[in-house]
Amino acid sequence: SAPILALPEGSKDFIVYCDASKKGLGAVLMQKEKVISYASCQLKIHEKNYTTHDLELDAVVFALKI
Template sequence: MALPLTTLTQKSQYFIWGSQQEEAFQLLKNKLCNAPILALPEGTENFMVYCDASRQGLGCVLMQKGKIIAYAFRQLKIHEKKYTTHDLELGAVIIKC
């Protein structure tokens, strides 16, 4: 989703704002303005961590009773792209700790 924007931050990349960058910017702006409301934790039980990893990024969501408590995501660093799938999944859990 943010790839057209994040590639502009690389040293070897010229900063050219085109239609792909504008579309990604508008999509991100819309997602942030309409983000799901986070809930406060209730007690210390029934927490669930859902994580996902791909060759592009890591993400995780902490939930309790079907409500989102927290979430995090980030792109992979260059050296992480060589990691195995189970290492990436564990990395998705660790990014929130």
């Protein structure tokens, strides 16, 4: 089943979780332990050659761009 998304509360802090694998990038925006938004994408051909450090950094950039 699909997760139920919550509406954000303007005065509360947000937390961004992101992760990378050899197949793709993922990110979740949360507030008070509730999912506000999530996104993922597959790696491009050239990104599959990135080191683990660069993939994790790519995941952070991806998360902050959305």
